[in-house]
Amino acid sequence: MGSIKTSIPHNLVKDLLNSYLHLKQKKHHAVKVETENDKPRIMIIGGGLSGFAAAKELTRHGINVLMIEAKNRIGGRIETVEFKDNAYVELGAQFLHGIKDNALFEVCASYGIEVKPYTRGDWAIYNMNGTQIDKNKLSDLVIQYKHLLKSLSMERHSDNTDRFTAEDLKNLDSKLSNQDDILSSDLGTLAKMISIKELNEEKLFEYKLGVNKKESESNFLVMNGFSKLIIGLLEDVRNTGLFQLVSSAQITKLDYTQDEVIAYTRNGESFNADAVICTLPLGVLKHHEVEFNPPLPHEKVEAINKLETAIQNKVILEFDEVFWNNELSHFVVLYDPTYQAWVDVLNLQFFHQDKMPILVLSVYSNPGQDFPDDKYIVNHFVNLLKRIYPDTFRPLKNHWVTHWNDDPFAFGSYSYHPKGSSLEDNSEIAKPIGRLIFAGEHTHRSPSNMQAAYLSGLESARQVIEQLNLLYTALP
Known part of the structure; x- marks a missing residue:
């Protein structure tokens, strides 16, 4: 994504991910990931904020989570580089929009993320x-x-x-x-x-x-690395022993016709789960990068096409x-x-x-x-x-x-409403289809920001718990 003149700024999340123990990838057949219990396993497609919010909520309820990420890093449209000691620069999201009822303020504070009011000089x-x-x-x-x-x-x-x-x-x-x-x-x-x-x-x-x-005066600039939020969430879910991650695995087909969900990747692998939370960005959905079987309902496709x-x-x-x-x-x-x-x-x-x-x-x-x-x-x-x-x-x-427009795993920065669209389109995209649940900022009724991504992830996890009747005691 970048071109550097001298030294390469290091990517906070990629550095951590390189040291993370990934699943061994077995080709040409379904990968049965061993778990330590007989509880259902939920697949999450995408390692951005909405995916990790869902993962934390699910593991908090004692549920196994398998996250599939197409890139060799996690974070989605949150990406921080450090040009030198403590000089953090955001390649993607860098603001918290609005302080009133913004759940992310407390979450960010718990991970040591500093914000400053964006008061323009x-x-x-x-x-x-x-x-x-x-x-x-x-x-x-x-x-x-x-x-x-x-x-x-x-x-x-x-x-x-x-x-x-x-x-x-x-x-x-x-x-x-x-x-x-x-x-x-x-x-x-x-x-x-x-x-x-x-x-x-x-x-x-x-x-x-x-x-x-x-970036009005009601908004806040992240000062010391938005990616620390992703790092904190990763460490939390990893410490539960219920979370597993596969990176560099681009899903091309998602089959949700049976009693389980099977995801097929470009390099010939497949992964199975009891249900799936799809956090693919709106741009990826609009480009039809993933084949859904059965195809998505006409109403959902129409809503996806209306938003930009x-x-x-x-x-x-x-x-x-x-x-x-x-x-x-x-x-x-x-x-x-x-x-x-x-x-x-x-x-x-x-x-x-x-x-x-x-x-x-x-x-x-x-x-x-x-x-x-x-x-x-x-x-x-x-x-x-x-x-x-x-x-x-x-x-x-x-x-x-940056080239978010050319990124095949984003195809843009965030969703917006052109003429002829409405918040009802966001709600339509968010509707679950059996074992297939959707999350991401574009599925929320206050879209286009990180809080929407976070809240949609929490909501998708609750939908899974409700639909599969996964009534487990929350972990302390």
């Missing part, structure tokens, strides 16, 4: 030339711009046209002609990349304009020292033609207040959008920083680029 906005933009002018112009585009979309919607015509854009340019040349030019260019369909999908439009930000997967990639740049304005908590690149979007740059030094000269660039894009190679991407943003800070710029020390 001062911030700035630049265009690709490195010119700083007046924030008040930008705010006023975005409001005008959005109304103009909405008006055009209403006119074109009746024609069943999904793109603005050259005449539409010419009219837009004329209406913006009296505005700031730099701003109108950048916003006008962005209009060419936005479809009418996207304009009617409010969240996607706002992602492209960079004005819809989840947002893509948020990160370009992480490490330097020997801070050369940017360290009073800025973040700054924004108004429009980047390479990504066809705005780019938000997080200044980690501002939050850590120690030597952590690292910038995290978050880039939102559309499914299916192609990106250049990592070398081009890194040079692209390094040159941008040179234009913004020509007198103080320092050479790049290290870098990392």
